[in-house]
Amino acid sequence: MKLDKNIIFKNWLILIAIVLLSVAPFMMNNYWIDVFFFFGIYALLGLSLNIVLGEVGLFDLGHVAFMAIGAYTTAILNTKFGIPIIILLPVSALAAAGFAWLVCSPIIHLRGDYLCIVTIGMGEIVRLTLINNPFGITGGPNGVFGIDFPSLGNIFMIDNSTEFYFLIWIVVGLTILALINLQRSRIGRAWNCIREDEIAAESTGIDVRYYKLLAFILGAGLAGVAGNIYASKLMIVSPESFTFMESCMLFCIVLIGGMGSIPGVLIGAAAISLFPEVFRTFAQYRMLIFGAAMVIMMVFRPGGIWPRKRGAVEFKSLLLKAGRDNV
Amino acid sequence: MFKDNSVNMEMSVDTNKINENINSDKKEALETQELTKRFGGLIAVNNFDLKVNQGEISSLIGPNGAGKTTVFNVVTGIYQPDGGRVIFKGEDLAGNKPHQIVAKGIARTFQNIRLFSNMTCLENVMSGQHCRGSAGVWSSVFKSSYQKGEENRIREEAERRLHQVGLWKFRDELAKNIAYGSQRMLEIARALASNPDLLILDEPSSGLNDKESEDLMKFLKIVLKEDLTILLIEHDMNVVMGISDWVTVMDEGKKIAGGLPEDIYHNPLVIEAYLGKEEGEEL
Ligand SMILES: Nc1ncnc2c1ncn2[C@@H]1O[C@H](COP(=O)(O)OP(=O)(O)OP(=O)(O)O)[C@@H](O)[C@H]1O
Ligand SMILES: [Mg+2]
Numbered sequence: 001m002k003l004d005k006n007i008i009f010k011n012w013l014i015l016i017a018i019v020l021l022s023v024a025p026f027m028m029n030n031y032w033i034d035v036f037f038f039f040g041i042y043a044l045l046g047l048s049l050n051i052v053l054g055e056v057g058l059f060d061l062g063h064v065a066f067m068a069i070g071a072y073t074t075a076i077l078n079t080k081f082g083i084p085i086i087i088l089l090p091v092s093a094l095a096a097a098g099f100a101w102l103v104c105s106p107i108i109h110l111r112g113d114y115l116c117i118v119t120i121g122m123g124e125i126v127r128l129t130l131i132n133n134p135f136g137i138t139g140g141p142n143g144v145f146g147i148d149f150p151s152l153g154n155i156f157m158i159d160n161s162t163e164f165y166f167l168i169w170i171v172v173g174l175t176i177l178a179l180i181n182l183q184r185s186r187i188g189r190a191w192n193c194i195r196e197d198e199i200a201a202e203s204t205g206i207d208v209r210y211y212k213l214l215a216f217i218l219g220a221g222l223a224g225v226a227g228n229i230y231a232s233k234l235m236i237v238s239p240e241s242f243t244f245m246e247s248c249m250l251f252c253i254v255l256i257g258g259m260g261s262i263p264g265v266l267i268g269a270a271a272i273s274l275f276p277e278v279f280r281t282f283a284q285y286r287m288l289i290f291g292a293a294m295v296i297m298m299v300f301r302p303g304g305i306w307p308r309k310r311g312a313v314e315f316k317s318l319l320l321k322a323g324r325d326n327v
Numbered sequence: 328m329f330k331d332n333s334v335n336m337e338m339s340v341d342t343n344k345i346n347e348n349i350n351s352d353k354k355e356a357l358e359t360q361e362l363t364k365r366f367g368g369l370i371a372v373n374n375f376d377l378k379v380n381q382g383e384i385s386s387l388i389g390p391n392g393a394g395k396t397t398v399f400n401v402v403t404g405i406y407q408p409d410g411g412r413v414i415f416k417g418e419d420l421a422g423n424k425p426h427q428i429v430a431k432g433i434a435r436t437f438q439n440i441r442l443f444s445n446m447t448c449l450e451n452v453m454s455g456q457h458c459r460g461s462a463g464v465w466s467s468v469f470k471s472s473y474q475k476g477e478e479n480r481i482r483e484e485a486e487r488r489l490h491q492v493g494l495w496k497f498r499d500e501l502a503k504n505i506a507y508g509s510q511r512m513l514e515i516a517r518a519l520a521s522n523p524d525l526l527i528l529d530e531p532s533s534g535l536n537d538k539e540s541e542d543l544m545k546f547l548k549i550v551l552k553e554d555l556t557i558l559l560i561e562h563d564m565n566v567v568m569g570i571s572d573w574v575t576v577m578d579e580g581k582k583i584a585g586g587l588p589e590d591i592y593h594n595p596l597v598i599e600a601y602l603g604k605e606e607g608e609e610l
Contacts, residue, residue, distance in 0.1 A: 178468045185467035185474065186453075186460050186481065189446075193454045196443035203403060203437075205429035205458030205521050214464070 021169055025162045033161040035277050037233065040168035041226055042269040046253035047175055047262065048222030053251065054260035055188065056215040057195030059116035062123025063250050066220035068242035070096040070227025072130065075144035075237045076137050085150040085232045089225060096224025097217045104216040108209055111198075123247050130239040143238025147231050164233050171229065175222060176262055183262075191215060192260070252290060256297060258304025267305050353380040356416070356525050356556040357402065357433075363410035364397050371397040373580035374411070379525070383572035384547060384557045386588075390601055394580040395560045396438055399529055403435050404428045415525070430458045434523035436514045438530050438560070444503035448494055448513055451502050452485040455520025459484075488516040492546065508539045512546075519550065526550075528559040532566050544570045568592060576600065 025033045045067060052060045070092035077083045077091065107118045133140035150167065151157035158167055182188050190211045193201040202208045231237045253272050257264025271293075276286050297304070357379040364372040371394045379385045387395050400406045402413050404425040413420040420428060434455070443451050460481055462474040489495045492512040497505050502513060511531060518526055531547075532540045544566055547557060561567045567574060567588060574591040576584040578600040584591060591597055 181468050181470055182464070185478065186457055186462060187464060187467050189450060189454050190457055192446055192450075193443050193457075196445055197441050199405070200437070200441035200443065201454070202425040203405065203429065203435055203441075204454050204517060205426050205434075206454065207424075207426045218464070 018173075025165045030161045032277075033165050035274065037161065037165050037168055039269055039273040040165070040172050041230055042249075042253060042273045043172050043266055044168065044175060044226040044229075045223055045250050046257070046265040046269045047172070047179060048219045048226065049250045050254050050260065050262070050265050051179070051191075051219040051222070052215050053254050054258075054265070055183070055191040055195065056212055057259075058212060058215065059112060060119045060216075060219070061116050061244070061247050061251060062119035062121070062126075063219070063223060064242045064244075064246040065123040065126035066096045066100060066223035067227040067230070068126055068130065068237075068239075069099045069220075070224025071231040071237045071241075072138060072144065072227075073224070074228040074231045075147050078147050078232075079144055080137070084152070085148055085228065086152060089150075089228045092228040093221040093224040096227065097221035100216045100220030101213065104213055108212050108216070120244065120247075123242075123244055127239050127242050127244075130242070139238075141239060143236055145236040147235045147237070149235075150229075150232050158232075164229075168229055171225060179262060183260075187211070187214070195260075252294060255294065256305060258307035261304060261306055261308040264304050264306040264308070353383075355379060355414075356381040357558065358414040359398065359402065359411060360414065361411035362398065362401060362408055362413065364394075364401050364406055365409050370580050372401065372408075375577065375580065375582055377575055377582070378573075378585075379556060379558050380573060381556055382551070382554070384551060384559070384570050385573045385575065386567045386571040387558065387560050387575050387577065388562070388567055388591075389577040389583075393577045393600075395577060396529055398577070399435060399527055399560065402428075402527065403433060426458065429521055429523075432522075432524035433527065434518035434521045434525075435527045436511075436518050436529055436531060438533070440507075440510050440514050442502040442510055442514055442517070445501060447499050448502055448505065449482075449485055449489060449498040451513055452488050452516050452520045453481050455488075455517040456481040456484050458521055484522075485520055488520050491519075491550070492516040508535050511535060511539075512543075515546075523555070525556045525558065528557065530560050530562060532561060532563045540566055564592075 024036060028036070045063070048066075049060060049063045052058050052063070073092045073095040074085060074088045077088055078085060083091075103122055107115060110118060130138045130143075131141050138144065149157055149159040151159075158164055190201070190206045193204065193206055194208055194211060198208055227237075230241075249272055253265060253268035255268070256271055257266070257268030272290075275289075279289075282289065355378050357377070359375055359377040362372055362375040362377070363370065373394075375394070375398060377387070377398065387398065389395055397406070401408045402415075402420070404420065404423050404427070408421070415428075415431060415433060418431075420431070423431070443454065446454075460477050462471075462477050465471075466474040486495070486498070489498055492515060494505070494509055494513055494516065497509065497513075502510065505513065511534070515526075515528065515531065518528075532543055535543060540563060547559075547570055551557060571588045574584075574586060574588050575582060576591060576594075576597045583596050583600055584594050586594070
C-alpha cells in the first residue's frame with residue numbers, strides 16, 4: 001500500500017512538472033523564458049555528466065569540452081557549408097561521441113583522482129586549441145558567429161525564445177525517458193556495479209573497460225546535442241563559454257542533486273541556473289555561496305538533495321574507493 | 328622421534344601415489360601446471376600444480392600467506408601468471424580478462440566480501456547474469472521485445488538463486504544492510520547466477536558461526552548436483568574434512584601434498600606446515 005502511494009505521488013509530481021513546464025513560457029516574459037532555456041541546457045548537460053559521474057562514478061572535470069566539440073561542429077559546418085542545424089544535431093552528437101572515444105580510450109583504465117586530473121587537462125587542451133584557431137576554422141578567441149536557427153526548409157523555423165524553450169525541454173524529456181530505460185537495463189546495472197566495486201564487477205563478468213567507455217561516449221554525445229542547441233540559440237560560439245569553471249558547475253549539478261538520480265540532476269540544474277537570477281543582488285557572491293553550499297551538502301547530506309531511491313551514493317565513499325584496488 | 332617421522336613420511340608418500348592413481352582416471356575441470364606468480368622479489372606461487380576433478384568439491388588449504396588467494400587471482404585472470412599455465416576445459420586461459428573467464432564458466436567469491444553495497448540484493452544477483460545477456464544500448468533505450476524477454480529471464484534466474492540461498496526476503500534490501508553471514512551467501516548467489524561450470528570460493532566460511540557453516544556445507548553439496556565443480560580455500564578444518572573430495576595443501580607458494588581428506592589430516596608434512604617443526608613433534 002505504502003509503495004502504491006509513493007508511485008501515485010511520484011506520477012502526480014511528474015504530471016504537475018510537465019504541465020507547469022508547458023504553460024510556463026506563456027506566463028513569463030522573454031527574459032525568464034531564456035533563463036528557463038538555460039535551465040534546460042544545464043539539465044541536459046547535467047544528465048549527460050550524470051551518466052559518467054553518477055552512474056559509473058568516474059570523475060570527469062572536463063565535461064564541457066564535449067559540449068564545445070558539439071557546438072563548434074555545428075558552428076563550423078553551418079557557417080562554412082550551410083548545412084542545416086537540424087541535420088547537424090546528430091552530426092554534433094556523433095562528433096562529440098567520437099572525440100570521447102578517441103580521447104578516453106587510452107585513459108579509461110586510470111582510477112579516480114588520476115582520471116580526474118587527465119579530464120581537466122583534456123578540457124583545457126580543447127579550450128586552448130579553440131583559442132589558437134587551428135587551420136583558421138575556429139575563429140580564435142572571437143569564436144564563430146552567424147550560426148543559423150534550426151529550420152526545416154520553409155516548413156518551420158525555431159527562431160524565438162518560446163520555440164527554443166520547447167526545443168530544449170522536449171530534448172530533455174526524451175533524454176530522461178531514454179535514461180530511465182537505460183538505468184533499468186543490464187547496462188545501467190553494469191554501470192552501477194562498476195561504481196560500487198570495479199574488481200568485483202569485472203569478476204562478475206562485466207567488461208569494465210567497455211562500459212566505462214560507453215558511458216563516456218553516451219555522455220559526450222548528449223553534451224554534443226546540448227552544444228548544437230546552444231550554438232544555434234546564441235548564434236555564436238566562443239572559447240570563453242567552455243571554461244574549466246563550466247565543467248565545475250556541471251560537477252556541482254550532479255553532486256548537489258544526488259549522483260545517479262535523474263530528479264536530482266534537475267534540481268541541481270535548477271539551483272545552478274535559477275538561483276543567480278533569483279538572487280541578482282548577490283550575483284557577485286555567487287561562487288562563494290555555491291562553495292559554501294557544497295561544503296554544507298557534503299557534511300549534512302552527502303547523498304545529494306534527491307538521491308536515487310535504492311540508496312544514496314556518497315561522494316566521499318567514492319573518493320575513498322578511488323584509492324582502493326587490492327583484491 | 329626422528330625415526331618415527333621418517334616412517335610416517337614414507338607411508339604418506341605411498342598413499343599419495345595411490346591417491347594420484349585414483350585421481351588420474353577422473354576428468355579434470357581445472358588444472359594449473361607449474362604456475363608461478365611473483366610480486367617483486369616474493370614468489371607468491373611457485374611451480375604450483377593443481378588438479379580439480381569435474382563434479383567434485385576440492386579444497387585448497389595452507390597457512391596464512393601460502394599463496395592460495397594468489398592462485399585464485401591468477402586463475403580468474405586478475406593477475407597474469409609469470410610462468411606456467413591454467414587449463415580450463417582443455418583450454419589455456421592465458422591472456423583472458425576476468426570477465427572473459429567468467430563467460431567461459433568460472434565464477435568466484437572473495438576472501439573479503441565484495442558486494443555492490445548500494446545496490447539491492449536482487450540487483451546484486453542479477454548482475455551475475457550480465458555475461459549471459461546481450462541486449463545493447465538501442466534495445467535497452469527502446470525496450471525492444473528482445474530486451475524485455477532477456478530482462479525477464481535475468482530476473483527469474485536471479486530470483487531463483489535468491490530463493491536457493493534463502494535470501495528472498497531481503498531482495499529489496501541494500502546489500503550493505505544485511506547480516507555478514509547473509510552477505511557471504513549473497514556473494515555465492517551472485518557467482519552462481521552466471522551459471523558457472525566451476526565455482527571457486529575464497530574462505531566461504533570465514534566469519535560464519537557453526538550453524539551457518541553447517542548450512543553452507545549442506546548448500547554446497549546440493550548445488551554440486553547442478554553439474555558444478557567447486558574449488559574452495561578454507562581454514563575451517565571441519566568444513567574441509569566435511570565436504571572435500573580432494574584436498575591440496577600449499578605452503579610458501581608450493582604444493583606440499585594432495586590427497587583424500589583423511590590422508591591429508593594425518594600427513595606429517597601438512598601438520599608441520601601448519602604448526603612449524605617443533606610443535607609438530609609434540610603432536
Ligand atoms: N598484490 C600483491 N602485491 C604484493 N604481494 C602480494 C600481493 N598479493 C599477495 N601478496 C603476497 O603474496 C603472498 C601470498 O598471499 P596470498 O594472499 O595468496 O596468501 P593466502 O594463502 O591467501 O593467505 P591467507 O590465508 O592469509 O588468505 C603473501 O606473502 C602476500 O603478502
Ligand atoms: Mg587468502
